[in-house]
Structure formats: structure tokens, C-alpha cells
Amino acid sequence: MNWTLAxxxxxxxxxxxxxxxxxxVQKKGQxxxxxxxxxxxxxxLTAFLVVMSPDGIGYNHIFVNDSFARFMKILSLAGGALAxxxxxxxxxxxxxxxxEFPVLLLFSTLGTxxxxxxxxxxxxxxxLELSSLAIYILCAFARDDVRGAEAGLKYFVLGSLASGLLxxxxxxxxxxxxxxxxxxxxxxxxxxxxxxxxLMIGIVFMLAGLTFKLSAVPFHMWxxxxxxxxxxxxxxFMAGAPKIAAFALLLRVMAGPFGHVAxxxxxxxxxxxxxxxVFGSLAAIPQTDIKRLMAYSSIGHMGYALMGLSAGTEEGMxxxxxxxxxxxxxxxxxxxxxxxxxxKGRAVTGIADLAGLGRTDPGxxxxxxxxxxSMAGAPPLAGFFGKLMxxxxxxxxxxxxxxxxxxxxxxxxxxYYVRIIKVMFxxxxxxxxxxxxxxxxxxxxxxxxxxVGFLVVLGPVSTAAQAAAQALFx
Amino acid sequence: MMTQIVFYVFATVLVLSAGTVVxxxxxxxxxxxxxxxxxNAAGLxxxxxxxxxxxxxxIVYVGAVAVLxxxxxxxxxxxxxxxxxxxxxxxxxGAAVGLVxxxxxxxxxxxxxxxxxxxSVPHVVAAPGRTNTAALGDVLYTHYIFLFESCGLVLxxxxxxxxxxxxxxxxxxRRQNIDRQHERTVTDTLAMMTVPLGQxxxxxxxFRRPEESYYIASVPGSYGVTADPVPQGKPVEGPLKHGADNxxxxxx
Numbered sequence: 086m087n088w089t090l091a092x093x094x095x096x097x098x099x100x101x102x103x104x105x106x107x108x109x110v111q112k113k114g115q116x117x118x119x120x121x122x123x124x125x126x127x128x129x130l131t132a133f134l135v136v137m138s139p140d141g142i143g144y145n146h147i148f149v150n151d152s153f154a155r156f157m158k159i160l161s162l163a164g165g166a167l168a169x170x171x172x173x174x175x176x177x178x179x180x181x182x183x184x185e186f187p188v189l190l191l192f193s194t195l196g197t198x199x200x201x202x203x204x205x206x207x208x209x210x211x212x213l214e215l216s217s218l219a220i221y222i223l224c225a226f227a228r229d230d231v232r233g234a235e236a237g238l239k240y241f242v243l244g245s246l247a248s249g250l251l252x253x254x255x256x257x258x259x260x261x262x263x264x265x266x267x268x269x270x271x272x273x274x275x276x277x278x279x280x281x282x283x284l285m286i287g288i289v290f291m292l293a294g295l296t297f298k299l300s301a302v303p304f305h306m307w308x309x310x311x312x313x314x315x316x317x318x319x320x321x322f323m324a325g326a327p328k329i330a331a332f333a334l335l336l337r338v339m340a341g342p343f344g345h346v347a348x349x350x351x352x353x354x355x356x357x358x359x360x361x362x363v364f365g366s367l368a369a370i371p372q373t374d375i376k377r378l379m380a381y382s383s384i385g386h387m388g389y390a391l392m393g394l395s396a397g398t399e400e401g402m403x404x405x406x407x408x409x410x411x412x413x414x415x416x417x418x419x420x421x422x423x424x425x426x427x428x429k430g431r432a433v434t435g436i437a438d439l440a441g442l443g444r445t446d447p448g449x450x451x452x453x454x455x456x457x458x459s460m461a462g463a464p465p466l467a468g469f470f471g472k473l474m475x476x477x478x479x480x481x482x483x484x485x486x487x488x489x490x491x492x493x494x495x496x497x498x499x500x501y502y503v504r505i506i507k508v509m510f511x512x513x514x515x516x517x518x519x520x521x522x523x524x525x526x527x528x529x530x531x532x533x534x535x536x537v538g539f540l541v542v543l544g545p546v547s548t549a550a551q552a553a554a555q556a557l558f559x
Numbered sequence: 560m561m562t563q564i565v566f567y568v569f570a571t572v573l574v575l576s577a578g579t580v581v582x583x584x585x586x587x588x589x590x591x592x593x594x595x596x597x598x599n600a601a602g603l604x605x606x607x608x609x610x611x612x613x614x615x616x617x618i619v620y621v622g623a624v625a626v627l628x629x630x631x632x633x634x635x636x637x638x639x640x641x642x643x644x645x646x647x648x649x650x651x652x653g654a655a656v657g658l659v660x661x662x663x664x665x666x667x668x669x670x671x672x673x674x675x676x677x678x679s680v681p682h683v684v685a686a687p688g689r690t691n692t693a694a695l696g697d698v699l700y701t702h703y704i705f706l707f708e709s710c711g712l713v714l715x716x717x718x719x720x721x722x723x724x725x726x727x728x729x730x731x732x733r734r735q736n737i738d739r740q741h742e743r744t745v746t747d748t749l750a751m752m753t754v755p756l757g758q759x760x761x762x763x764x765x766f767r768r769p770e771e772s773y774y775i776a777s778v779p780g781s782y783g784v785t786a787d788p789v790p791q792g793k794p795v796e797g798p799l800k801h802g803a804d805n806x807x808x809x810x811x
Binding site for chain 1: 663666667668670671672673674675676677680682702703704705706708709710712713715716717719720722723724
């Protein structure tokens with residue numbers, strides 16, 4: 086058995102256990118900061134191991150490592166590390182200053198890594214549960230906060246339902262193929278010409294369960310409430326790593342085992358992409374709370390990313406991967422700014438609270454403007470290239486309707502992104518925001534630079550994404 | 560023939576008790592019927608030759624889940640009558656959803672089809688003569704070790720969650736300093752007096768206990784104890800001295 090294949094996961098899990106023990110032993114001191122730093126260290130170490138890890142299939146076809154898995158794992162690890170960094174500055178004010186917080190973030194990220202490497206429906210489910218369970222807890226982590234508790238409970242109940250759907254779909258697929266291993270399912274499917282009804286229902290149920298985790302329409306209802314209620318660093322994390330991992334699963338399952346029945350599910354994914362894009366841009370317009378706005382914006386972004394999958398080609402998958410990379414950068418950056426929105430020691434989340442930020446805090450306002458322009462898809466920022474690649478793939482796959490809807494909805498979406506910029510730079514200034522800790526400035530500057538200079542790394546990123554997409558179709 | 564009779568007995572009781580779970584007015588009765596249903600399902604597994612699943616069902620569902628239900632039903636003040644109020648109104652809607660689901664299931668299973676070469680799919684085959692529990696054990700720790708350990712992590716996360724979300728430091732709680740409690744001896748809590756004959760205890764100050772023996776083992780900050788019970792400067796006699804040195808930092 087080639088157990089070293091999962092070395093990054095094993096090391097990360099052991100680090101998690103060690104940090105947990107460290108936190109418990111240190112209880113009398115203030116272990117939060119030390120544990121957070123150790124967690125970031127563990128993420129960096131694991132990322133290094135991921136880059137070094139060899140290709141292969143191990144653990145009796147349960148675990149797959151290829152360039153696709155590595156790409157997704159690096160993204161998830163980056164999401165986890167950035168979310169931990171976002172927490173450090175305001176942990177006490179957010180009432181999450183307990184050492185379990187970084188440990189749970191670590192285990193959630195571990196779950197997303199397992200999802201990216203799944204070679205079997207069972208790995209898929211257990212990885213998904215590990216990552217989701219930790220997030221349910223993180224949502225309700227500030228336990229005296231009614232909204233946080235509501236967010237945690239709501240996400241837990243609906244998430245369990247989605248897991249149930251996913252499991253039911255897996256059971257139907259297993260009933261058809263007699264195996265849960267991706268390779269064997271693919272072989273079984275390639276032998277049949279007509280797709281039996283039971284299998285089709287199974288695939289649809291699995292798609293429903295996975296798109297719930299993506300918060301794509303029509304499984305998006307939980308998103309605004311949970312995003313608003315959860316502590317902001319948790320929201321930043323939720324919008325990053327778990328969605329990337331859910332995409333990893335979706336791409337791997339749909340392109341791999343179900344690749345032979347692509348015409349059956351492609352139309353479904355296309356429909357989900359269209360309604361997500363349209364709903365995401367229309368429903369965000371009347372929002373006054375910036376966290377809710379980000380929730381609707383993330384629904385829209387998932388629609389664009391799904392566009393690449395519905396093309397069903399290697400090019401489309403590459404587009405989706407690049408899109409997710411850019412989304413991670415600008416999303417974390419935007420959330421760093423949202424966390425920094427505090428006035429007289431209280432968090433403010435209204436869009437109106439940003440008024441006049443351009444005069445009171447030009448640095449922060451510029452960073453936010455960069456992220457908003459990037460999300461709207463203005464060239465030459467990162468978001469533009471992600472959108473460009475998925476549109477290009479959709480047009481090459483002759484999905485003209487899909488591409489047209491994408492263009493129209495991104496124009497509509499630009500309205501509310503630009504409105505934020507207008508509020509920041511042209512509205513009457515209100516009281517200035519509190520001084521922000523260094524970690525937030527660091528993250529927002531880092532993400533801002535990455536968003537602006539994405540053109541420089543576009544080549545390497547799209548080469549890596551190309552290799553990852555090729556691995557999917559091998 | 561015998562197996563069939565056993566099957567029908569278990570199956571009938573299972574279906575009837577499952578129905579009663581839903582229809583019983585008293586929630587405690589519901590839980591008890593749920594336990595009966597679990598036992599009968601376990602019986603069905605036994606008939607099918609899956610003794611491991613049968614035992615797991617009894618241990619996990621009856622032993623843990625159903626008992627937990629019972630606790631919750633009895634401890635929480637859940638107003639079941641109030642919860643039932645909407646029943647009349649939502650019943651038609653619920654029935655419609657149920658019917659649609661039933662129709663979909665019928666559609667899925669009426670034309671059920673398996674893959675053509677399903678027989679050639681590699682399966683784990685139990686060694687001849689192994690019971691099904693032993694065979695499960697064989698693969699669980701070898702083939703599926705990765706998944707097994709991952710499940711362990713899922714349970715760990717659940718445990719961390721339960722602690723994080725519910726454990727509160729209670730300043731009014733009476734907690735013990737376990738080390739001190741273990742180290743304390745008779746002399747710490749009991750003063751031996753020699754009482755002259757005929758004078759009685761009262762003449763010697765009544766019953767006496769060293770003052771600190773009441774709280775010597777409690778953690779500072781817990782109920783009624785403001786500072787460390789064994790102050791820094793005060794010499795402590797006997798085995799306690801050791802403990803006091805170790806925990807002097809607790810006073811903060």
C-alpha cells in the first residue's frame with residue numbers, strides 16, 4: 086500500500102492533533118495567538134508537501150493524487166491560511182478568541198483536501214462531512230451571539246439535508262454500478278448505451294447535494310442568512326475553501342465517472358449556471374448589508390464558474406480552475422476590508438457605513454475598489470481573466486446562450502459593485518473607522534497586489550490549471 | 560418456512576411500531592415504540608445473516624440514540640400539543656410532497672437496471688469460514704484504513720464542537736484541585752485533641768476542624784473561595800507543602 090501518497094493529509098491531521106493538545110495544555114495562558122500561528126505554519130508545511138507529492142492512486146483506489154488534486158489542495162490551503170490570518174487581529178472583539186477556532190479551521194481544510202483527492206464515493210462523503218461539520222461549529226462559534234447560533238443551526242439543518250440527498254444519490258449510483266470507485270463506475274457506464282432512469286436520478290441527487298455546498302441556485306436559500314450571521318472570518322473561509330473543494334468534487338465526479346453521460350447532466354449544469362448568474366446579480370441590487378451582498382455576489386460567481394463545467398471540455402475545466410483562483414484572491418481581500426469595518430469598537434456591516442472611506446482611509450478604500458472592480462470583471466484585474474476564460478470556453482463549446490446570459494448578468498452585477506465604489510469615494514464622509522490591526526492591512530495589501538498583478542502570474546497559473554484539467558480527462 | 564415466519568413476525572411488528580411512533584400522542588410512548596422498531600429491525604438483519612449490523616443497530620440506536628431521545632423528551636419542556644397545531648393545515652401539503660416522492664421512487668425502481676458487467680467488478684471476498692463480523696474487521700483496518708481514520712477525525716471534530724459550544728467556565732461552580740484533594744491527609748482535616756476525663760468536649764472549644772480544611776482542595780475562583788486557600792507566605796505542614804509549591808502559580 087502506497088501510504089505516502091496521502092502524506093500531506095496525514096501531516097496536516099497530526100499537526101491539528103498536536104495543536105489541539107498544545108492548546109489544552111496551555112489553557113491558563115492565551116494560546117489563541119500561538120495556535121493560530123502554528124496553524125498557519127501547518128498550512129504552509131502541508132502546501133510544501135502537496136507540491137512535492139507524487140501522482141498515484143492509493144489506499145485501494147480510495148485516494149487519488151494528480152495535478153488536479155494538487156491544484157485544488159493548494160487553493161484550499163491558501164483559503165484556510167488566509168482565513169486564519171483574518172481572524173488574528175479581531176479575535177477578541179469577534180468573541181472567537183479560543184484556541185479551538187484555528188484547530189477547527191485546520192480540520193475543515195483537511196476535509197476539503199480529502200474531497201479534492203477522492204477516488205471513491207465514500208471518500209467524497211467523509212471529506213465533505215469533515216469539512217462541513219467543522220464549518221457548522223465555526224458558524225456558531227461566538228455562542229452568545231444569537232445571529233451566529235441561528236446561522237450555525239440553519240446551515241447545519243440544511244447542510245445535513247443536502248448530505249442526505251448526496252448520500253441517496255450515491256446509493257442509487259452504487260445500486261447501478263455495484264461499486265463506489267470512480268474508475269469502475271466509469272467502466273460500467275461506458276458499457277451501457279442508454280442511461281437507466283435509476284442512475285439518472287442518482288446523478289441528479291448527487292448534483293443537488295454538491296451544488297448546495299456551492300450555494301448555486303436553486304440551493305442557495307441558506308447563503309445570505311448564514312453569511313450574515315457567521316463571524317466574518319468564518320464567512321470569508323466559507324466563501325473560499327469549501328466552495329473550491331465542492332467544485333473539485335463536482336469536476337472530478339462529473340468529468341470522471343459520469344463523463345460518458347455528459348449530455349445528460351450538461352443541460353442541468355447549464356441551467357443552474359444561468360439561474361445562478363441572473364439571480365446573483367439581480368438579488369444583490371437591493372441589499373444594504375455588505376455581508377449579504379457578498380453572499381449574493383458569491384452565488385453569482387458560482388454561476389460563472391459552473392459555466393466552465395457546463396462546457397464539459399478541458400478548456401472549460403481550465404477556465405473554471407482559473408476563475409476559482411481569482412475568486413479566492415478577490416474574495417479574501419474584500420472580506421479583509423469588511424472585517425476592518427469597525428467603528429467605536431463595534432462591527433458595522435451596512436454599505437452606507439462605507440461612505441466617505443475614500444477620504445478618511447484612502448488605502449483601505451483603494452483596496453476595496455480594486456476588489457470590487459475585479460469582481461465586476463474589469464480588465465486588467467484578476468476577475469477579468471477568470472471571466473474571459475470561462476466565456477471563451479462556453480463559446481467554443483457552442484453555448485452561445487449561456488455566454489450571452491453571462492455577459493448580460495455581469496453587466497448588471499457591475500452596477501452594485503460600482504455602487505460600493507461610488508459610496509466610498511463620492512458620498513458624504515461619516516465618522517472614520519477604527520484603526521485596523523496589521524494583519525488585516527497585510528492581507529488586503531497582499532490580495533490587492535495579487536489582484537492587480539494577476540496578469541504577471543496568469544501564465545504559470547493557467548499552465549497549472551491546464552495540467553490539472555488534463556489530469557481530469559485522462 | 561421457519562425463517563419466513565420469523566421474517567413476517569419481525570416485519571409486521573416493525574411496521575406497526577413505526578406507525579405508532581408517528582401517531583402516539585404521548586412522546587414518551589413514541590420513543591418507546593421507536594426502540595421496539597429498532598429491535599425488530601435488528602431481528603430482520605439477523606434473519607438476513609448480518610449479525611454485525613444487528614448488534615450495531617441495538618448498541619448504537621437503542622443504546623445511545625433512543626436513550627438520548629428519551630432524555631431530551633423528558634428533560635426539555637417541548638410542547639408537543641403546540642407543535643401539532645399546524646398539522647391540520649400542513650397535512651395536505653405534506654401528503655402531496657410524499658406522494659410525489661413516492662411516484663418518483665416508483666419510477667426509479669420500476670425500471671431498475673444494473674450495469675451489464677456488474678459481476679466482474681472487483682469485490683472484497685471474505686475468506687471461507689470467516690463470520691461476517693470478522694470479515695468486516697479484516698477489511699476495515701486494511702482496505703479501508705484511510706476512511707476509518709478519517710471517520711475518527713469526523714468524530715473528533717464533533718467532540719470539539721460539543722465542548723466548544725456548550726462548556727462554560729462557571730465561576731459559581733465548586734471545582735476541586737484534584738492534586739490537592741489526593742494529597743490531603745487526615746491531619747489536614749482533623750485536629751486530634753486529648754480531652755480530660757469528665758470535662759466534656761464543650762469545655763475544650765467544642766468540635767474543631769482546621770479552618771482551611773473546608774476549602775483546601777477547591778480551585779481559587781470557585782464558589783466562596785476568592786484566593787488560593789494556601790497563601791504563599793504561610794508555611795504548610797505535612798504532605799500539602801509539596802502541593803502548595805506546585806500550584807502556587809494558580810493564585811495569579
